Amino acid sequence: MEAATSIWCASCNLSNQTHKKQSYPILPSLHKHSLSTNLRRTSTTLNSAANSGSPWPSILVSDKLGEAGLHLLRQFGHVECLYNLSSDELCSRIGEFDALVVRSGTRVTRRLFEAAKGRLKVVGRAGVGIDNVDRQAATEFGCLVVNAPTANTIAAAEHGIALLTAMARNVARADASMKAGKWERSKNVGVSVVGKTLAVMGFGRVGSEVARRGKALGMRVIAHDPYAPADTVRAVGVDLVSFDEALSTAHFVSLHMPLTPSTRGLFDDRAFAKMAKGVRFINVARGGLVDEDALLRALDSGIVAQAAVDVLSEEPPSGDASRLAQHENVITTPHLGASTKEAQEQVAVEIAEAVVGALRGELSATALNAPIISPQVMSALGPYVALAEKLGRVAVQLVAGGTGIQSVKVLYASPRDPDDLDTRILRAMITKGIIEPISDAHVNLVNADFIAKQKHLRISEEKVATNSSVDQPVESIQLQISGAASRFESTLLDNGRISIQGSVKQGVPHLTRVGAFSVNVSLEGNVILCHQLDQPGMIGQVGNILGERNVNVSYMSVGRSGKRGKAIMAIGVDEEPDEATLKEIGEVPAIYECVFLHL
Numbered sequence: 304m305e306a307a308t309s310i311w312c313a314s315c316n317l318s319n320q321t322h323k324k325q326s327y328p329i330l331p332s333l334h335k336h337s338l339s340t341n342l343r344r345t346s347t348t349l350n351s352a353a354n355s356g357s358p359w360p361s362i363l364v365s366d367k368l369g370e371a372g373l374h375l376l377r378q379f380g381h382v383e384c385l386y387n388l389s390s391d392e393l394c395s396r397i398g399e400f401d402a403l404v405v406r407s408g409t410r411v412t413r414r415l416f417e418a419a420k421g422r423l424k425v426v427g428r429a430g431v432g433i434d435n436v437d438r439q440a441a442t443e444f445g446c447l448v449v450n451a452p453t454a455n456t457i458a459a460a461e462h463g464i465a466l467l468t469a470m471a472r473n474v475a476r477a478d479a480s481m482k483a484g485k486w487e488r489s490k491n492v493g494v495s496v497v498g499k500t501l502a503v504m505g506f507g508r509v510g511s512e513v514a515r516r517g518k519a520l521g522m523r524v525i526a527h528d529p530y531a532p533a534d535t536v537r538a539v540g541v542d543l544v545s546f547d548e549a550l551s552t553a554h555f556v557s558l559h560m561p562l563t564p565s566t567r568g569l570f571d572d573r574a575f576a577k578m579a580k581g582v583r584f585i586n587v588a589r590g591g592l593v594d595e596d597a598l599l600r601a602l603d604s605g606i607v608a609q610a611a612v613d614v615l616s617e618e619p620p621s622g623d624a625s626r627l628a629q630h631e632n633v634i635t636t637p638h639l640g641a642s643t644k645e646a647q648e649q650v651a652v653e654i655a656e657a658v659v660g661a662l663r664g665e666l667s668a669t670a671l672n673a674p675i676i677s678p679q680v681m682s683a684l685g686p687y688v689a690l691a692e693k694l695g696r697v698a699v700q701l702v703a704g705g706t707g708i709q710s711v712k713v714l715y716a717s718p719r720d721p722d723d724l725d726t727r728i729l730r731a732m733i734t735k736g737i738i739e740p741i742s743d744a745h746v747n748l749v750n751a752d753f754i755a756k757q758k759h760l761r762i763s764e765e766k767v768a769t770n771s772s773v774d775q776p777v778e779s780i781q782l783q784i785s786g787a788a789s790r791f792e793s794t795l796l797d798n799g800r801i802s803i804q805g806s807v808k809q810g811v812p813h814l815t816r817v818g819a820f821s822v823n824v825s826l827e828g829n830v831i832l833c834h835q836l837d838q839p840g841m842i843g844q845v846g847n848i849l850g851e852r853n854v855n856v857s858y859m860s861v862g863r864s865g866k867r868g869k870a871i872m873a874i875g876v877d878e879e880p881d882e883a884t885l886k887e888i889g890e891v892p893a894i895y896e897c898v899f900l901h902l
């Protein structure tokens with residue numbers, strides 16, 4: 304079987320109807336890679352990908368990446384490392400690349416996606432924080448964003464603790480004074496951490512590791528995180544408290560939450576006013592969480608005795624140095640939280656695997672703007688992916704007036720419990736089938752829902768229980784289109800909706816129902832549908848017309864309401880018949896209507 308369907312072809316970014324695949328595709332897919340290849344771990348299949356004869360993707364690495372990650376990327380594509388590019392320089396080059404790998408140093412903006420002109424398929428963030436990537440723009444442009452969220456957790460937690468203890472014992476100031484040839488003991492008396500309260504603000508990966516280390520230092524640890532399950536926090540021996548309680552009771556406040564619109568500037572004058580006088584403040588999360596002027600005021604007023612800061616709102620700070628870095632009670636590091644040799648090698652490998660996987664058509668476990676669909680689900684639904692897109696393509700061609708479809712109801716007949724049937728990829732493919740033939744949009748799993756909304760296409764879904772074998776996750780998919788006139792009235796149900804239904808038979812998508820008529824048409828190539836009276840000679844008459852015009856018939860199938868009743872004839876054709884041929888078929892006595900469909 305040749306399936307010409309893909310949610311996202313990494314080699315040509317979706318204009319993929321001409322591709323011939325050995326098997327069905329998954330999310331982004333490169334030519335010639337079968338599903339079984341796609342589902343294997345990336346690292347074990349890099350060489351085969353590189354040697355497959357597929358055009359090599361171009362990958363731009365714009366922030367320093369560990370050698371092990373670069374090595375993996377180079378086995379898969381052409382890699383260029385261009386560090387410290389200005390935004391203009393990056394925009395001028397980005398159109399040459401299929402993938403971009405960044406750390407926190409590169410701003411991945413809407414302008415960048417516009418400049419990429421649809422070529423960029425994946426942005427890999429070698430690290431966790433993605434506040435430097437415009438995810439909404441990425442989604443709109445159908446570009447997958449992946450990160451490497453776990454590999455630098457310990458490094459960041461260790462750096463947080465390093466800053467906390469170094470600050471408490473004035474290590475940096477004492478060292479600077481030694482280097483200046485001084486011997487200042489009484490000036491550098493510190494504070495002990497044992498028995499002190501540490502408030503961990505954000506109890507995620509880094510926050511929980513900081514909490515564990517704080518406890519090991521003999522600290523009482525409390526945490527504030529509105530989204531953390533209380534029992535998970537309690538299991539680490541940490542009390543979950545409110546924002547105000549955390550700030551008012553802590554001797555040390557350490558930030559570990561992401562920078563989002565709701566956390567930006569959260570630590571402002573009001574927050575510092577809630578803190579106990581003499582608090583020590585640590586930020587290894589993001590500079591934008593803190594109103595830096597407010598922190599300076601809190602330092603000057605003595606509310607904050609000391610601050611230790613790895614991250615700034617502007618990195619690197621403009622001017623000679625940030626005012627924070629200059630403050631005598633502040634120690635700073637230049638965003639070093641993730642910068643250990645070990646973490647950087649692991650991050651680089653993790654992101655290289657994710658980027659290569661995305662370019663090869665695998666679903667990434669760290670996708671940030673696409674649904675995570677497990678390989679098991681993908682494997683089970685694979686044959687229906689092609690069916691879903693074909694049904695969408697048929698449906699849009701049946702609507703009269705070329706206006707497209709506004710409202711479609713999808714009915715999945717399935718023996719599975721509705722909760723066990725994950726239809727997101729099928730919905731995306733139906734969207735693709737409906738939208739791509741009538742627009743210049745490229746639809747994939749990343750942007751399907753966004754594009755549907757943008758095009759005012761409403762898709763509602765219903766799962767209908769059946770008794771068939773549970774080995775087959777979907778027995779049939781039916782599309783019902785309301786509020787549209789049909790080019791082929793036989794597709795209309797009594798409720799006035801255009802209705803088509805399909806199934807997968809021996810791995811091949813089939814059209815099995817048109818309106819109230821059962822048919823059995825393999826959804827490949829092109830098809831002419833005729834609505835006619837069921838009487839002898841119909842097949843011959845239509846066949847003759849096509850033969851005279853040198854249009855080759857690949858198959859014929861007739862579904863009828865009853866003997867000598869009304870019938871639907873589906874005729875598969877290798878060539879597209881011209882208007883005159885279709886008109887002649889339509890004029891055959893006893894043919895009520897006919898329509899030509901590209902599949």
Ligand SMILES: NC(=O)c1ccc[n+]([C@@H]2O[C@H](COP(=O)([O-])OP(=O)(O)OC[C@H]3O[C@@H](n4cnc5c(N)ncnc54)[C@H](O)[C@@H]3O)[C@@H](O)[C@H]2O)c1
Nearest residue numbers: 432459505506507508509528530559560561587588640641
């Ligand atoms: N300095 C560095 O080099 C470095 C290295 C790694 C991570 N980071 C940063 O550290 C932060 C945490 O990373 P992570 O991997 O632990 O992320 P994470 O997603 O595992 O944890 C973040 C936690 O913050 C919580 N949170 C969200 N909004 C909150 C709010 N308003 N108040 C309190 N908690 C809130 C979330 O529920 C989550 O549990 C991120 O900002 C990340 O960018 C910095």
Ligand SMILES: O=C(O)[C@H](O)COP(=O)(O)O
Nearest residue numbers: 406407408430431432641
């Ligand atoms: O979010 C992260 O992963 C850290 O801030 C690390 O950023 P970096 O990759 O620029 O060191």
